[in-house]
Amino acid sequence: MDELRFIDFGFTDVYKIMAANEAMFRIAERTGENVGFLWIPDKSINMGYSQLIERELNLKRCKDLGYQITRRISGGGMAFASEKSQVQYGFIGNLEDPQVPLDMIESFRKICHIIIHALEKYGLRGEFKPINDVLCNGKKISGSAQTRGNRVLLQHGTILVNFNIREMLLCCNIPLEKISDKGIKSVEERLTDLNRELGREVPLDDVNKAMRYGFEKTFNCTLRDDEMTEEEKKLTDKLLPKYHDEDWIFRYTRGKTRSVGAYEASEEIKEFGKKE
Amino acid sequence: MDRLEGMKEGLHKARSGLIRAFVKVDDNKIRDIIISGDFILTPEYYIDEMEKSLVGVEASRDKILEILKKFYDENNFQSPETHPEDFTEAIMKAIGGE
Numbered sequence: 001m002d003e004l005r006f007i008d009f010g011f012t013d014v015y016k017i018m019a020a021n022e023a024m025f026r027i028a029e030r031t032g033e034n035v036g037f038l039w040i041p042d043k044s045i046n047m048g049y050s051q052l053i054e055r056e057l058n059l060k061r062c063k064d065l066g067y068q069i070t071r072r073i074s075g076g077g078m079a080f081a082s083e084k085s086q087v088q089y090g091f092i093g094n095l096e097d098p099q100v101p102l103d104m105i106e107s108f109r110k111i112c113h114i115i116i117h118a119l120e121k122y123g124l125r126g127e128f129k130p131i132n133d134v135l136c137n138g139k140k141i142s143g144s145a146q147t148r149g150n151r152v153l154l155q156h157g158t159i160l161v162n163f164n165i166r167e168m169l170l171c172c173n174i175p176l177e178k179i180s181d182k183g184i185k186s187v188e189e190r191l192t193d194l195n196r197e198l199g200r201e202v203p204l205d206d207v208n209k210a211m212r213y214g215f216e217k218t219f220n221c222t223l224r225d226d227e228m229t230e231e232e233k234k235l236t237d238k239l240l241p242k243y244h245d246e247d248w249i250f251r252y253t254r255g256k257t258r259s260v261g262a263y264e265a266s267e268e269i270k271e272f273g274k275k276e
Numbered sequence: 277m278d279r280l281e282g283m284k285e286g287l288h289k290a291r292s293g294l295i296r297a298f299v300k301v302d303d304n305k306i307r308d309i310i311i312s313g314d315f316i317l318t319p320e321y322y323i324d325e326m327e328k329s330l331v332g333v334e335a336s337r338d339k340i341l342e343i344l345k346k347f348y349d350e351n352n353f354q355s356p357e358t359h360p361e362d363f364t365e366a367i368m369k370a371i372g373g374e
Contacts, residue, residue, distance in 0.1 A: 049320040052296060052312040055280075075323075077293060077314030104318070104354045131292050131316060131356050148318045148354070252310050253279045 001099060004215060006223035007037040008208065014044035014081070015243040016236070018072050020228065021090055023235035025073075025147070025154040028092045032151055034100075035092045036215045036223065040204050041081040044068045045171060048076045048145065052252055055173060062171045070243045071251065074154065076132065076145035080171065082164035085193075087207045089114060090156040091215075099219055100153065108132045108144060110218070111155045115142045118159060118207070118214035124197055132157075139192035160193035161207050283308065286369030291357035292316040297366040301335045311363065317355035325351070326363070335371050340364050 009017060017039050024035055045067050047053050053071065056078065062069055072079075079088070091111050093100035101107040108131055115134045116126035119141070126142075127135045134142035144157025165187045169179045194202050212223060228236065246254050283298040293315035300308040309327050317323055329347050333339055344360035 048314050050312050050317075050323050051314060052298070052310060055296070055312075073320065075293075075314070075316045075318060075320050104316070104356045146316070146318060147320060252312065 001034060001097065001219050001221045003224050004219055004221045005033060005035045005226050006212075006215065007035065007226055007228065009037060009039035011040045011042065013042045014046050014068050014070050015240060017041065017088075018046065018070055018243050019239040020232070020236045021154060021156060022073050022239050023232050024090075024228070025092055025149065025152065027229075027232055027235060028094075028152045028154075029149040030151075032094045032096070033092070034094055034097060034219075035090075036219075037090045038208055038211055039088055039090075040084070040208075041086065041088050042068065043083050044070070044081045046079040046081070047071050047249075048078070049073060049147075050075055051078070054250055054253060057171055058173045065167055065170060067171060069249060071249050072145070072156075074145040074147035074156065077143070078172075079143070079145075079158060080168045081158075082162075082167045084161075084204060085163045086158045086160045087204055087211055088156065088158045089211055089215075090154065092152050092154050094152050095148075096151075104146065104148075105130050107153060108146065108155070111146075112142070112144060112157075113218040114211065114214035115157070115159050116214070117217040118210040120217075121210040121213055122194065122198060122202070124194075134159075136192055136197055139190055141192050141194070141197070159207060159211065160191070161202055161204060162195045163191070163193040165191065279308070279310075283310070284370045286366045286371070288362055288366035288369060290315050290359075290362035292355065293358075295358075295362060295366040297363070297370045299335075299367055299370040301371055304335050306330050306333050306335055306340075306367075309367070311366075313366075315355070315358050315362075317353060317358060319353055322351055322353040330367070337364060337368050340367055 101110055109128050112128050112134050119126040124136050129135050132144045133140050142159050144155055146155040165184050242248050283300045286297045288295045295313040295315050298310040309330050311327050326347055333343050341364045344363055348360050
């Protein structure tokens, strides 16, 4: 690709950005257009499609600490965003594009190079660890998730900059006594962030620039700055209530969806994707 | 969380992530099932379809594995390094567990 359509969403809340991710993905299923995007998440916990959230999280502690919780359409694990802790990215890629591998692990490998090239900007060496992680000095600094339609894939993920491990542990459904210095240390052995690796505070705006470079380098393209189209904005607004909806967030146990097969309100959305 | 009452939990670590199965068995048949976790399988609605394919199935390893292998054969999804055997393992741990 010579040029990649690119949107910088800036600082945003998790509900809105997940609705925007889904809207752009659904519409790209019809248009086949590649898009890259970045955002800085507000304090939030973004759970995978199949996670039983009421078991994974301590909802009271999440609430007390001021975390917004939602569920996304892609699988994988928790994306935990403490305050000003990271930059997140999205990439929608046409599966017919030679730069977008059909094999899932190979596509993770390719798209995770955005992170690896961004780390280069800081003189750090990132290493792709299958299936969906990037390591820096042997520790995880980035995780990604991916969902696929018939024509495009959506991959989204994070690069950790200033991550609060203690708050993550508090929000997880584990006993308080395990959230000790020792417990935190054991996570620190597996998880890192840019500030720790560099021994200084990196501004998130600076990481944004490095991520832009990562996109350019990965796809050998220039970025064409853009905004969402009217159609994308309209579908984002239409999808927004879903990301607040407890029937979606707690889809295994709440209200009308508490049965095998869960939340199936996506039919009208599939339909929307087809319409002109 | 009424639905979870009477469901037993089984964990199995697949290469793409942890599978947490919740299963309710009655009269040696699977009556209700949740296949949760942070594993990777896309398009994701096939996970819901997988749950549906298991309701009413005899609660035995052979039968569950047979149904899941058939499910993999008949449907078009990707689940890198996560196989019918992984889901069967989580479900069997739930059936035999607390």
